[in-house]
Amino acid sequence: MPVSERLYHADSFLQSFPAAVADVRELSRTEGESAWQIALDRTSFYPTSGGQPYDTGVLRAVSSGGASIEIPVESVEEDEHGQVWHFVRKPLAVGARVEGHIDWPRRFDHMQQHTGQHLLSAVFLRELNAPTVSFHLGDILSTIDLAGGPFAHHSIERVERLCNEIIAEDRGVCMRKVPRAEAESMLAAGELRKLPERSGDIRLIEIDGIDHNACGGTHLHSTGQIGVLLLRGTEKVSRGVRVEFVCGLRAVRTARSDATILSQITAALSAPAADIPAVVERLRAESKTAAKERKRLHEELADYHAARLAVEVPIERNLRIVDRAWKDRDPEYIRVLASRLTKAAPSTILLFSSESGDTAFVILARSLDFNFDCGQIMKDTLAQIGLRGGGSADFAQGEVPVPQLSPLRTSVLAALRSAIAINR
Numbered sequence: 001m002p003v004s005e006r007l008y009h010a011d012s013f014l015q016s017f018p019a020a021v022a023d024v025r026e027l028s029r030t031e032g033e034s035a036w037q038i039a040l041d042r043t044s045f046y047p048t049s050g051g052q053p054y055d056t057g058v059l060r061a062v063s064s065g066g067a068s069i070e071i072p073v074e075s076v077e078e079d080e081h082g083q084v085w086h087f088v089r090k091p092l093a094v095g096a097r098v099e100g101h102i103d104w105p106r107r108f109d110h111m112q113q114h115t116g117q118h119l120l121s122a123v124f125l126r127e128l129n130a131p132t133v134s135f136h137l138g139d140i141l142s143t144i145d146l147a148g149g150p151f152a153h154h155s156i157e158r159v160e161r162l163c164n165e166i167i168a169e170d171r172g173v174c175m176r177k178v179p180r181a182e183a184e185s186m187l188a189a190g191e192l193r194k195l196p197e198r199s200g201d202i203r204l205i206e207i208d209g210i211d212h213n214a215c216g217g218t219h220l221h222s223t224g225q226i227g228v229l230l231l232r233g234t235e236k237v238s239r240g241v242r243v244e245f246v247c248g249l250r251a252v253r254t255a256r257s258d259a260t261i262l263s264q265i266t267a268a269l270s271a272p273a274a275d276i277p278a279v280v281e282r283l284r285a286e287s288k289t290a291a292k293e294r295k296r297l298h299e300e301l302a303d304y305h306a307a308r309l310a311v312e313v314p315i316e317r318n319l320r321i322v323d324r325a326w327k328d329r330d331p332e333y334i335r336v337l338a339s340r341l342t343k344a345a346p347s348t349i350l351l352f353s354s355e356s357g358d359t360a361f362v363i364l365a366r367s368l369d370f371n372f373d374c375g376q377i378m379k380d381t382l383a384q385i386g387l388r389g390g391g392s393a394d395f396a397q398g399e400v401p402v403p404q405l406s407p408l409r410t411s412v413l414a415a416l417r418s419a420i421a422i423n424r
C-alpha cells in the first residue's frame with residue numbers, strides 16, 4: 001500500500017484538505033469502546049517526530065445515510081514504513097471521501113516553537129560554539145540540550161537578544177529539496193551539522209543568511225512569524241546544558257504569567273520589583289537570626305518550665321509521672337522540655353503529647369535512674385494500633401491520628417506501670 005502524501009511538506013500553512021481513506025485498522029477495544037487508526041491517501045496532519053508533537057483536528061465525512069459526520073483526530077503517528085496513522089474513535093470505510101481540518105492554533109504554536117528552535121540552535125552554535133544535541137517541545141516550555149557550557153548569564157542574554165534581532169529583521173525561512181550527494185558535500189564543508197540516515201532527497205530548511213538544517217518538521221515562512229523568543233532557565237544536564245525557551249504567543253502568555261506573579265510579590269513585600277532580590281536576602285538573614293534566637297529562648301524557657309513541672313508533680317513513693325497533653329505546641333519545644341526535665345529531675349517519667357490538626361505528637365521519656373525501655377513500650381503500644389515509632393531506652397516518640405491519642409495514652413500508662421512493677 002502506498003504511504004500518504006505529506007501535504008505539510010509542500011505547504012505548512014495548509015489547514016484543510018480533501019482526501020480518501022486508504023486503510024483502517026482497529027487498534028484496541030476497552031469497555032465496549034474501540035480505538036481506530038485511519039490512513040489517508042494524503043494528509044496535512046503532522047505525526048510526532050523530530051521533537052515536534054502531532055497535530056489534532058477533525059475528519060469530516062458523509063455517512064452512508066447522507067448525514068455529515070465529524071470524527072475528532074486524537075493523535076497522529078507514523079509507522080516504520082512511513083505510513084501516517086490518524087487515531088480516532090469511529091471507523092470509516094476504505095475509499096470514503098473525507099475533508100481533514102487540523103487544529104490550527106495548536107499547529108501554529110508548534111511551528112513558532114519549532115522554527116524558534118532552529119534559530120536558537122543556530123545562534124548558540126555561532127556565538128558560543130555550542131551545538132544542539134536534542135530538542136523537546138513540551139506543553140508549557142520547550143527545551144534544547146546543548147553540548148558544552150556552562151555559559152555565563154550575560155552570554156545567555158546576548159543569545160536571546162540576537163535571536164530577537166533576527167526575528168525583527170523578518171528573514172525568510174524556505175525549504176528546498178537537494179539530492180543526498182549535495183547534502184553530503186554541504187556536511188563535509190561544514191554548512192550542515194548533521195544528516196538523517198535515510199536515503200533519497202533531503203529537505204533543507206534555510207533561515208536566510210543564518211542557518212541550513214536538514215529537517216522534516218513544519219516551519220514558518222519568515223523569522224518575523226516567530227514573534228518573540230524568551231529564554232527562561234538553564235540547568236546542567238549530563239551532556240551539557242539544558243535551555244528552556246518559549247516563542248510567539250506562548251512567550252507572551254508566559255511573560256504575562258511571570259509579570260502577574262511578580263506584581264503579587266511586589267505587593268506582598270511592599271517593594272519595587274528591582275528591590276525584590278535585596279529584600280528577600282534581608283528577610284532570609286532576619287529569619288535565620290530569629291530562628292537562632294527562638295532556639296535560645298526555647299532552651300531557656302524549657303529550663304524554667306521543667307523546674308515548675310517538677311514542683312507541680314512531686315515524687316511520691318520514689319516515682320514522679322508527669323503526664324501533660326497540649327494543643328498546638330511546637331514539637332521541637334516539647335522535645336527540649338522533655339530532655340531538660342528528665343535530666344534535671346530524678347525518679348521522673350514523662351508522657352507528653354501535642355495535637356496539631358489531625359495528628360498528635362507523643363513523647364515518652366524517663367530519667368536515667370530507671371532502667372526500663374521507653375522505646376520498646378512506645379513501639380509495642382503503637383504496633384497494637386498498626387502504627388510505627390519508637391526510640392531509645394530513655395526517650396521515645398511517635399505520631400498518631402488525634403482520635404487514637406487517648407487510647408494510646410491509656411495503653412502507654414498501663415505498660416509503664418507494669419514495667420515499673422517488674423523493675424522494682
Ligand SMILES: [Zn+2]
Nearest residue numbers: 205215216217
Ligand atoms: Zn525543523
